[in-house]
Amino acid sequence: MKQAYIFDMDGTLFQTDRILGHALKDVFAFLREQGRWTTETPLAEYRAIMGVPLPEVWRTLLPAHTEADRAQADQIFQDALIRHIEQGHGALYPGAEEVLAALQASGHAVYIASNGWKGYLAAIVRQYALERWLDGVYSIEDARSTAST
Numbered sequence: 001m002k003q004a005y006i007f008d009m010d011g012t013l014f015q016t017d018r019i020l021g022h023a024l025k026d027v028f029a030f031l032r033e034q035g036r037w038t039t040e041t042p043l044a045e046y047r048a049i050m051g052v053p054l055p056e057v058w059r060t061l062l063p064a065h066t067e068a069d070r071a072q073a074d075q076i077f078q079d080a081l082i083r084h085i086e087q088g089h090g091a092l093y094p095g096a097e098e099v100l101a102a103l104q105a106s107g108h109a110v111y112i113a114s115n116g117w118k119g120y121l122a123a124i125v126r127q128y129a130l131e132r133w134l135d136g137v138y139s140i141e142d143a144r145s146t147a148s149t
Contacts (some may be wrong), residue, residue, distance in 0.1 A: 004135075009116055013096045014124050019089050020050070023080035027073050034056035036069060053115065053140075082123040092128055100133035115140040 010016040024046055042061050054077070058070035065073075078108055086088065096122035103110050110133055114121055118139040125131055 002109060004111060005103050006111045006113050007100075009112050009114040009121055009124060013092055013100075013112070013130075015091045015093055018091055019084040020046070021080055022084045022089055023077050026080040027076045031069075031073065032075055036065065051115075078117060078120060081120050085120075085123040085127050088127075089122070090127070097130075097133075098130070100130065104133040109135040111135055112137040114138070117141060139147060 007013055021043055024043060025041045028037050028041040039069075045061060046057065047059060054074055058065075058073050062070050062073060087097070100110055112121065112125075112130075112134060114137075116139060118141050121137050121139055125134065125137060
């Protein structure tokens, strides 16, 4: 029987913390330019809730803002994450590529299952050419969940 291995992307294969702060700063810089934010970027508050679904992130960080503001912040954040990945600000954890290569070479199926969005995951896979070792990538968008809405 062929064994399958399923990895999470963030914090398991990809050092997400290397791009999150950059992307969050981009969001709040935009909000400041628009006159919709006046203080520093709430990095500490974000780190305290990291891992919750993004709609909850924006409800927590932007409690006095409209749903439209939060949706715009989310889109800016998603775009910024991808941009920072493509600009090389992220990194895989040391040894991640070797583990994936060894599993694939041994005939095992290798999958990614993540609460990240498809575009974000695709950017990481493209940036590091991970498709050569993966049998599939599954996003929160592939699951029926309140986290994806």
